[in-house]
Amino acid sequence: MIGRILGKRYEITEKIAQGGMSTVYKALDLNLNRYDAVKILKEEFAQNPEILERFKQEANAVAFLSHPNIVNIYNVGSEGNIHYIVMEYVKGQTLKEIIRSKGMLPNEEILNYSYQISRALESAHNSNIIHRDIKPHNIIITRDNLVKVTDFGIAKHSDSATITNSGKIIGSAHYFSPEQARGNMTDRRSDIYSLGIVMYEMATGTVPFDAESPITIALMHMQEPLPSPKLKNPQLSDGLERIILRATAKNPIDRYQRIEDMMMDLRTLMAGERLVGEVNPNNGSTQIMGAVVPESKKMKNDIYDDERPSSSKKRGLIIGLAMILVVVVGALIGNAVFKGMNNNNPPIVAEDEVAVPNLVGKTQEQAEAELKALGLELEVTSTETSDKPEGEVLRTVPEANTKVKKGASVGVVLSGGLEKLLVPDVTGSTKEAAEITLMNNGFILGGVSDEYNDTIPAGEVIRQDPMVNTSMPKGSPISIVISKGPEVTLSAVPGLIGKTEREAQALLESRNLVLDPVINKVPTGDEALNGRVSAQNIPEGTEIKQGSSVIITVYEYKTVQIPFNLVGKKASEVMALINAANLKGVYIAGTESSDIVVEVSPSSGTLVPYGSTVEILGEPEQIGPQTPANP
Template sequence: MIGKILGNRYEIVEKIAQGGMSTVYKALDTKLNRYDAVKVLKEEFTSNREILDRFKQEANAVAFLSHPNIVNIYNVGSEDNIHYIVMEYVRGKTLKQVIREKGKLTNDEILDYSMQIGRALECAHNNNIIHRDIKPHNIMITGDNLVKVTDFGIAKHSDSNTITHSGKIIGSAHYFSPEQARGNLTDRRSDIYSLGIVMFEMATGAVPFDAESPITIALKHMQEEIKAPKTINPLLSEGINSVIIKATAKDPIARYQKIEELLVDLRTVRAGENIESAAVFGGETQVMSAVKPKRDPMEDDIFDDEKPMGKNKTVLIVGLVMVVFLTLGAILGQFVFGGGTKNPTTVVDENTKVPAISGMLKENAEDMLVDAGLVMQIGSMENSDLPEGTVLRSFPGEGESVKKGSTVQVVLSAGQVKLKVPDVLNMTLESAETLLANNNFIKGAVTEEYSETVPQGQVISQEPLAMTDMPKGSPVNIVVSKGPEIQISKVPNLVSLSETEAKNLLESVKLVLGTVTKQPTGDKKLDGSIKSQEIPENTEVKQGSKVNVTIYEYREVLIGDFSGLTVAAYESELESLGLKVVLAGDTLRTDNVVDVNPNVGRSVPYGSTVQILGEPESEEPIPEPTAAPTTQP
């Protein structure tokens, strides 16, 4: 597959993962010039219509879901018997890899990851999608600890009537729920059970049940109680331990009924408050027959269609007939011995309905329950926007028929809780939104500003500030960087202006006066004015750019002594001082200087003309030799 281009667009670059029914590749989207992940159904399954339909269902199930914790689906296609789904490429590790590397995760890590997984499930469940294969292998963790739930390949709409028409169950044996193992109907609570198993593994570093075959593992899920994870990891908080126990209850009724309820408890644990205590196959997704465990004879076996009746059926029928006769006899006796009244005495109805007490204060709700012949029991307290002591809900629920004297458990409001606003500075907007949500805050107004220091797309500032105590659910306003602002200005004409005038003019167009070079001049009128500018007038430059200039500076030059100098030497000296030199009369550069005009010792303006008078060096006569005197002998 490496090098193959799918859909004339997706170039397969490398293989990055392999599951039970598909292989995932990294691919380059040649149109958008970005990397995507492409899931390809394994060739041995392409002729299996049921699996093929399920593979295509993944794209349909997730395509309309939009959530930071769910991997985005971009495209789906088929060609040359290759069936593929194009999805978001997530840089990171699977949660399974993280657990293998770290073993037991910390309480903070368990809470953070569980809440993000829960929010992904909340989005799916609110759109009537049940994942049915929640496991660490299907959960990606990015470099900044953002969770991405993937692999909705066996997801179903929660209003579907059956799992499959073939009586098979699909999932990963280590993580699926008891009802999933039996092949029964699954609902949102099945995902909650699987999340509980994932949390157990994060807390202990291992799954609760393991065996050599998926069937044996399934039976353990159905028949064996899960060991409290805190007995394996003493550092695990009591709150997380309770959440895991409740989420993994065998009976779906005993679990959290909605993922929102689990999230509420996780947030309560994170806030440091107490909650009510809850009484591989390589991890690959498996397809196998539903497990039907052998039952021990129990009273409710009357509902087991597979058990033969025999004598028990006869005994049951005889018993039912006797009950009928006794009941009729009692009614007849009451009619005969009750004074011959035409109507028998009315039997007192010992049932009553749970009154509507939600929204009432505890005292008022308790009075109403007592009047209905019921007893109030406080089950737990939850933070809410309602005043402290207000009834949030009851179990049994309002309007349900119960026997008089029954206990009604109520959940009371603990009032509004204030939480500390998390720090989202320098995060991407997506990561900031996820962190806020996981800390029970919402994203407020989002504005954009240019920044020279914060990269584009990252948070510059937030309001309220980090660590501010704010009510749960408060919005946090965010300012996101647009990167450095590039604005253009035209360079103005600075010639003849003073240095101060030039500086002010440049600042008015958001430019800066750069290096100032001095240029000597002998004209006092030019002193302090700009002679030239390095960047020409009307040139377009980035705002903040520097413009270098040259400024006139009035100077006078002192005419120095010329004694012993030739005209050429003196001329060079004067020109180096910025003076102009002319030679008087027939003066040659080889002559000696005899005079200068202006005179030596005078100061003249820079650039003034000086006249040099020179004369050839005088030649002295050579004396004639005299004859030496002679001596006469």
Template sequence: MIGKILGGRYEIVEKVGGGGMALVYKAKCNLLNRYVAVKILRSEFTSDKDIIEKFKRESQAAASLSHPNIVNLYDVGEEDDIYYIVMEYVKGRTLKEVIKEKGILTLNEIINYTKQIALALQHAHYNHVIHRDIKPHNILITEDNRAKVTDFGIAIAASSSTITNMGSVIGSVHYFSPEQARGGYIDEKSDLYSLGIVMYEMATGTVPFEGDSPITVALKHIQQDPVPPSEVYPAISKNLEEIILKLMQKDQASRYQNAQSLIVSLGKLKEDAVDNEMTMMLNHEDSPTQIIPRIKEEDFEVPKVSAPKPAPKSKKSNNKLVIAAAIVAALIAALLFTFGLFYVSNLNFFRTEEVVVPGLEGKNIEEAREIVKELGLQLEERSTHTTETPINEIISQETNAGMKVKPGYTIRVVVSAGPDMANVPDLIHEDAVNVPLLLANRGLKAGTPREEFSEFPIGTVIDQNPRGGSSLPAGSTVDYVVSKGPQVVTFSMPTLIGETRERAEAILRQQQLEIGNVSEGDSNEYAKGLVIFQSIPPETQVSQNTVVNLIISRGPEVIQEPEDITPPEDEPEEGQEEEQSASTNLSTQNVTIQLQGHKGIVELVIKRVSDGGEIYNRSHNVDNEGNRITIPVTGYPKEEFELFVNGQKHSKNIKLK
């Protein structure tokens, strides 16, 4: 590969590293005459279309990132089955090499590196890019001590199958989050977990989980709690340990929810570190005042050399020397005076005054603008939505407070734009089942629904708070009311037997009951035109619109004698005449119906077999009235009736005695 020219401009100079998916080469860009790093996909993956597509897509997405703490991606290309990306060439060491050299980093070093990495992740996450492979090997430390995160895109292209089919990439298992180890859902908090492992290693010189195999280590991420850093290195800052352990929580919801929250905590930790340093300086000076013996001339051990004695001079020559010396001294004094004037003047020929960067985090942006203007510095602002910082308050600054910079230097800050606002959808008349999804699509949450009776169908949204079209901070809850349908009011069935038909129908209409089938029947008890039967017995609890069937008396049955009476050949048996007489009279009998296996509302209908006329039609609530129901049935002796339960005919007919 050395000497090969890719894309007609990138000449491979030397191999500088490699990972599970790619090899890294130093190359010279012949077009811009600069050195770049070229990352080439390993040959064993060039036949895997899925990996190639992810390599291209994610590398191009990462190339859109532009941040001082992210290695810039310049180009993506393909040539002769060689898939490569071109990125900024960074002269320096990896953070892994720094840790190996120093063992344990100082508190200020940990804060400095972590904050720069967090700023890089904040920028990436803001642009919807997840790194997925944060580890010291992928963090470069430049010669001026700047941290730069690399391998964006390459890491993202690796899917959950990486563990099983990408040999050396499995080494990253020491920095995997639990959700990565078990192939679960990965988000910004997964990167923060990995950063917690990196901080653990910077603070203790070792990773929290070790094992004989990658699977063993992955299981420890899922199942075991890490050994507290203070047990590995007792001198660690307590506040630093709390930050590390919070980043390494197994549950994603228990970690820092975003990089900004971590940056805020690091800022507070930085203040504590400064206070501790000041206390140490006051209690233990590097160069304390001491009484020491006078240094004698012979202590220098300078060899003595004999010099020839000068010839004696006359007094006149001595006076000339004094005058000459005075003139020279005056000239020197004049030159020094002139130099001093230039030195203290505003011309600043020899140096430029430096300005101390102010601490702007937590300040209102207007106040920050005034401070920066007075110091002769520039301010570059970028806003982001957040619920954790008040609007117009500075969340973070790129250049650390206390650093010295030249006048005119630009300080980049991130300003809170307040919570991201979401438009509330109109939920009225929507099906309640769809409400959570409708709100989630707008970045909102569904509250606990409240139910009320209404004229709308059951399950329909009839009210909401706040109203549709209003704005709410993203993540807010919207409450809503769901219809339970019309409210059912029950009352006692009035007595209609003995009333005239007109009176009975008037009572039914007044009670908002439905008049069902009205038929006539013989009755020896009630006069013609009076009600002799109602399908729903009196005092039974009914609701509005219940159907009630009536039978109206047509008077006693009239039996006409035939003109020619022929006596029967045989006399009727004893009791037979009485039975025949009884068969012509209506009677009411109570029929008990068992509704085994039924629940809730059951529709019962009883029809005469002879003409199909309904004599009973009513709904029963089995839960309230029980499954054993007694119904009065009026008819002639031995007359048969059909029973229908929820529209299904019962297997047996009802037969009166």
């Protein structure tokens, strides 16, 4: 499969994962020049019309989902016997890998991951899509701690530890709900149960129920109480344990009915607030359920199939309806007696009863004072996100004008303000990457400033405001500071010529410049110039970056010995020898270069300062015998 191009567009480059019914490859999108993930249905299942149809239908349904916490599906295609789904390629670790490496996760990490998974389920549930296979293996955590939920399509069939029925797989045994185990209809609350099990595993490092047989695990989900996660992890907060227990209630009625309700409690804990109200007494209690029945008539694969009620259930339903009817009739009769048969008579109100005042729009303190004046107690039952100021009363239970006995408690629902999320960490990212991360986590990019930094590379985020994991209203702007790299400050190079080496170094340091340790030397015959700067590689007045080095050249006093055996040689030859000795030869008394040297001054072998002048005296060369002078 490596190297093959699907749909004339997706070039398979490497295999990255394999499940029970599909294989996932990394592929290069030749049109967009980006890497995608391509999930290919295994060939042995491509001939099964039912699996193939479900594969296509579910893939197309999930393709409509677009959410930062869901792995996006880009395309669905077929080529011969190859059926594939093209999806977003996400770099990161699965939550299962993280749990295996870390064990128990800290409370803040559990809250962060759980809330992001909930956001993904919220998007799916609002589109009438039930995942049915929420488990750590299907949750990817990126380097930026962004959660990506995957395998909304056929991946729910891909775990080996599953309950099967005539080849039809209905879920992963360690994480599915009791109703899935019984083969009953599954709904959104089944996903909530699975998320609760995932949270349990994050909190304890282990699944609550484990056995060699998937059937045994299913029975444990149906019949055994959930072990207390706090007994395994004493560091787990009480609030998190309550959320886990409520999410994993055996009876779907006792669970969170909507993922939004669970998200509200998660946000409350993320904001550092305490959950109010009592834990549902049914949560986590033992419920003896019927064993898993593997016959196909008991086990339905379609999540939308309703379970037909048995005869015993029908009898129970009839009895329940009759009891409800009795209660309703009794209530009507009691109400008539209470009001009296004559409508002109005012209602009879017991002296120890008062009407609940209208507290909507008031602060908690104002509401508490007003109730106290009437002999009533205030009880905060919950908080909800709203556009009202935080702490303002949204509604009361019972409602205003309802008669209650003095001393009774009146429940109030307070505004928690706008929905609050945890600010992600964008430090070390580029501005563009930071903006995408903020958007994916429900925030917007606020003010952008820059400053010099000696350690953070230019273009990367140095810090952010608010800081990471701060609880902020959804949509809040997050300001960032971008590094401009090390600050470039210029200094003018001072004039160094004529200065001693030490004076030159002091002048450079006064301007935050550096004297290069490599110092050139130039000889001089002037002893007064010895050790003084003769040249600098950067001219005086030139502006350079502070910290830069300047190279100087200094004089070094030297003496030179006048060459020997110069007398008797041609003047031109002597001149060359003197110049080669770094001395300066000069002809005197009309000496020509062709003359024969009769004298040099100073004389040969004398030590003289470097570059000293040596006088050369020569006479014309005599040709033939000389005639003596007359006496």
